[in-house]
Amino acid sequence: MTTSDSGSQSMTPAASGSAPFQWPSSAKATSGARGEALLAGIGNTPLLPLDALTRDLHHDLPTLELWGKAEWYNPGGSVKDRAAARIVFEARRAGKLTPGKILLDSTSGNTGIAYAMLGAALGFPVTLCVPENISPERKRILQAYGANIIYTDPAEGSDGALKIAHQYAERHPDLYFYADQYSNDANWRAHYETTANEIWQQTLGRITHFVAMLGTTGTFVGTTRRLKELNPTIRCISLQPDSAFHGIEGAKQGLLVGVSAAAAVVGSLQVVEHLKKDQRAIIVTILADSGEKYLSERFWNEE
Numbered sequence: 406m407t408t409s410d411s412g413s414q415s416m417t418p419a420a421s422g423s424a425p426f427q428w429p430s431s432a433k434a435t436s437g438a439r440g441e442a443l444l445a446g447i448g449n450t451p452l453l454p455l456d457a458l459t460r461d462l463h464h465d466l467p468t469l470e471l472w473g474k475a476e477w478y479n480p481g482g483s484v485k486d487r488a489a490a491r492i493v494f495e496a497r498r499a500g501k502l503t504p505g506k507i508l509l510d511s512t513s514g515n516t517g518i519a520y521a522m523l524g525a526a527l528g529f530p531v532t533l534c535v536p537e538n539i540s541p542e543r544k545r546i547l548q549a550y551g552a553n554i555i556y557t558d559p560a561e562g563s564d565g566a567l568k569i570a571h572q573y574a575e576r577h578p579d580l581y582f583y584a585d586q587y588s589n590d591a592n593w594r595a596h597y598e599t600t601a602n603e604i605w606q607q608t609l610g611r612i613t614h615f616v617a618m619l620g621t622t623g624t625f626v627g628t629t630r631r632l633k634e635l636n637p638t639i640r641c642i643s644l645q646p647d648s649a650f651h652g653i654e655g656a657k658q659g660l661l662v663g664v665s666a667a668a669a670v671v672g673s674l675q676v677v678e679h680l681k682k683d684q685r686a687i688i689v690t691i692l693a694d695s696g697e698k699y700l701s702e703r704f705w706n707e708e
């Protein structure tokens with residue numbers, strides 16, 4: 406696993422304290438009852454203590470707490486509900502996702518599930534470019550929500566799916582609203598406005614370290630920007646796997662978490678190893694989704 410620490414970056418401190426995010430009334434008014442309930446259900450996920458994992462570590466530290474933000478409590482089952490909802494809301498507000506247009510994006514699963522769920526609830530069609538080798542669970546969920554799926558070369562991974570989505574968007578600009586989660590600012594802004602403020606409130610402003618996995622980088626960038634405004638001394642550490650993960654470590658705590666959540670926990674424990682003797686550490690990490698969508702993965706049968 407490679408880590409990078411943005412603790413030394415300087416960002417402008419802003420007023421401390423933060424109000425919980427509220428969807429504007431225009432979002433509620435245009436969403437219908439089901440859409441409104443869905444939007445209201447996104448975010449405000451529990452922060453769970455992962456004390457079973459830290460219990461035997463570093464008794465010489467004055468304070469050591471590890472917390473996981475349980476993002477599978479979102480209605481679509483992952484952290485990506487936040488970004489997808491914000492992308493959809495802003496596109497509708499800006500007149501880009503108008504009736505008759507199809508939302509198009511590339512995804513390896515969770516964002517697609519969120520778009521498909523929102524499309525079914527709010528009444529817009531969704532087309533997703535997805536690497537062919539995503540897990541069968543993800544394929545079935547996307548199908549169940551009625552998304553149109555364009556499978557892309559598994560050997561090319563997310564880059565291949567992104568390339569095909571670009572091509573479709575360029576060829577048919579009148580047909581599609583291209584959501585482009587990789588470059589859409591609504592992605593990181595969702596976390597700036599919701600995830601960071603929730604963490605701040607849930608830790609009563611005590612958080613000292615934030616650890617997150619990178620996909621599109623929306624979660625890390627948005628959460629970090631806001632946390633650094635609230636307290637510039639918070640260390641923010643991003644993680645990228647440098648090899649495949651084997652096993653789902655978070656299960657030790659009685660939580661069946663997904664692969665990236667397990668990696669985030671492993672990364673957080675690496676942060677613990679590097680703490681100084683007298684350092685206070687209240688570490689928060691993102692548990693992006695649960696393990697249920699990975700139960701058919703091959704690694705369960707590997708040594």
Ligand SMILES: Cc1ncc(COP(=O)(O)O)c(C=O)c1O
Nearest residue numbers: 515619620621622623624665693
């Ligand atoms: C399971 C999981 N974890 C982490 C991430 C990373 O989130 P982000 O795209 O905000 O960097 C993703 C993104 O798709 C994901 O699906």
